[in-house]
Amino acid sequence: MKSFSLFLFSLVRIVMLVIMSGYFLQMTQGIDDARTMYIIGAVFIFIVSHFIQMSNVRIKVSVLCSFVDFIIISGFGFLFSESSYLYLIFFGVLSTTVFLLYDQKKLLGLFSGLFFAVWIMISLQIYVKTGSFSISSNIVNGMFVFYGALVGSLIRNFRNAKETISVQYGQLNESHIALQKAHRQLREYAEQVEQLTVIRERNEIAREIHDTVGHKMTALVVQLQVAREMAERDAERAKEVIAICEQLTRDSLHELRVSVRTLQEDDKGIEFHEVLQELLDDFSTLTQMETRLLLNGEASAIPLSLQPTIKRVVQEGLTNAKKHGNARTCLVEINEDENGIRLKIKDDGVGQKNIHPNFGLINMKERVEEHGGSFAIRSEEGEGFEIYITFPYQPEDVGVTV
Incomplete structure (x- = not known):
């Protein structure tokens, strides 16, 4: 038996029939x-039928x-x-048995229709034999049949609800286990991403030091x-060489300061345009080259993923202007719109x-291409040097702000 209640019903049923x-x-x-x-x-027949119906x-x-x-009971009537x-x-x-075991509406309707037909025929037989028809007796005894049907339906609904709850509890438990597993995997993935991010940042800094400070130290x-x-x-020639060494040392020291600054926290609480302006001001102070920043659009709309790259590109562009072009002024212009960012x-x-292209320009190009951007340069003798960079917005960049 599926439960104690069904066992008890089964016992009472066979006892009542006997x-x-x-x-x-x-x-x-x-x-x-x-x-x-x-x-x-x-x-x-009742006993045999009972154990068959109560079995699976x-x-x-x-x-x-x-x-x-039903036929045997009709015979008693x-x-x-x-x-x-x-x-x-x-x-x-x-x-009670029928409404407990079956839930097909057509089958229950068939049993109900047959019962009413037999009830009417037996009532007519009793009226023919006794010459009387008791409405109250029919109602009282008939209510017992209706009561039995109601009890059977309630027990069946209760049993089905209990089975449904059991199934849903099992599914909920499985979902909980799956959710715990997914949470554990997500946590492991987050740790891996964090580790990879740290490794990438270290590699970026190592590349910067190698390509800037390392090159200057070799020279x-x-x-x-x-x-x-x-x-x-x-x-006299020795003095000139020593002067060159002095300048190389100053440049290397500047590059080291910039690299060390990137190891610190990423300018929390400072707007990106302020970070760029500070970079230009520091460079101007160190090199006596006039710098100017022109920003068209919202700096806060520049994705966080692009900000470090733009900062490094601007830094390398300033270094290139002073070191290789011996420039007196340098303009950094950033235009931001719905299509992307132009630098x-x-x-x-x-x-x-x-x-x-020197190491600096090659590194700039590689950084830009890593973000799907385009890199172009233009220069003529006596007309300075121009760098054009475009970053198209990626789907994951939409709506990302500082």
Whole structure:
């Protein structure tokens, strides 16, 4: 049995069927009465049918057993018409069973229709034999059948609700376990992303130091070697070389300061245009090159993912203007609109007709291309140097602000 309540119902059901059969047995005339044999056979069929219906059998077999019970109970009503309406107690037990075991509306309607048909026919038989028809007795005994049907429906609905709750609880428990697993995986993924971000930042800083400070320090070593050789043969030439070494040292120190600053927290609480302006002001102070920042659009609309790259590109552009162009002024112009971000760095340096990209320009190009941007340069002798960069907005950048 599926539960104690069903077991208890099953026990009460078979006891009632047997007791009611025994009550009708008292109305017979002994063993010679054909109705006695009918009752004995009915009890046997009730018991067999009961255990079949209360077992896990196919629905068709269970329905067939219920129809057999219906026929036998109808027989009690026709054979014992003198017992008035006691046979309806049988139908009350059957109605509870039918409405408990089955939930198909057509099947329940069929049983209900057959019951009303048999009830009317037996009532007519009783009226023919006794010449009387008791409405109150019909109503009282009929209510027991209706009550049995209601109890069966309630038990079935309760059982179905309990099974549904059990299934939903199982699904909820599985969902909870899956959610915990997903949360654990998300946490592991977040840790991996954090580690990768740290590694990437370290690699970026290492690349900057290698490509800027490392290059200058290498040149410094070479120039010092030249100065040592020239010290004894050409003192004036040695002074010039030492001056170059001094400038290389200053440039390297500036690059180291910038790299160390990037190791600190990312300018929390400072607007991006203020960060760029501070960068230009510091560079101007160190190199005596006039710098100017022109911003068209909202700096706050520039995605966080692009801000470090733009900052490094501007820094490298300023260094390139002073170091290779010997420029006196440099303009940094940023235009932001719905299509993306356009960056222009223009100086008034010496310029050159045939451009041979140095390490700085190559690094700038690589940084821009990493974000799907375009990189272009233009220069003529005596007309300075211009850098044009475009960053198209990516789908994940839309709506991202500082």
